[in-house]
Ligand code: SF4
């Protein structure tokens with residue numbers, strides 16, 4: 084067997100092994116819909132029926148494909164593209180036949196993740212007025228607040244810096260969708276299962 088062919092087979096085998104591992108254990112970097120139970124249990128309970136996807140009036144729920152490397156056919160939310168709007172009646176949760184999505188009694192039970200601000204890229208931290216994430220948050224002045232202080236190098240101007248309360252933020256992702264900064268976006272939701280984003 085030629086060396087390059089052997090290398091290709093080894094690389095292909097490694098990729099398949101990694102993909103299999105991710106499919107079995109899930110991918111905690113994925114933002115699941117409201118009410119999703121812990122990732123390992125979620126993958127065991129979700130029967131990939133797509134009912135949550137069909138029930139969402141905003142088309143916020145996508146179904147995983149194998150090229151994304153996590154449970155094929157399981158629901159997830161790409162917040163930058165189309166976040167969860169926190170419907171009053173949570174139709175996605177109500178239609179789930181297996182309780183893979185369950186347990187939402189009020190908005191604070193949603194717990195999809197927590198928004199994290201990249202203060203290096205957020206223009207509010209540079210002293211520009213923005214506050215888009217703050218104003219768009221459905222839990223304004225709870226999940227996200229403004230920290231207003233005098234600009235350190237310019238005492239005639241104030242900084243209106245958004246800050247997240249991780250105890251109150253439910254991870255809906257509306258702030259991430261609306262952020263005016265791109266590549267990279269300056270506020271992102273850290274899915275519940277992972278420790279750090281920025
Ligand atoms: S709460 Fe509403 S917007 Fe959010 S995922 Fe469920 S159905 Fe979609």
Ligand code: SF4
Pocket residue numbers: 128129130131132133134135136156157158178179180181182183184
């Ligand atoms: S409705 Fe429940 S079981 Fe069906 S795809 Fe959505 S999470 Fe999975």
Ligand code: SF4
Pocket residue numbers: 197198219220221222223226227247251252253254255256257258259272
């Ligand atoms: S993810 Fe953003 S918009 Fe949603 S509750 Fe948290 S701070 Fe507010």
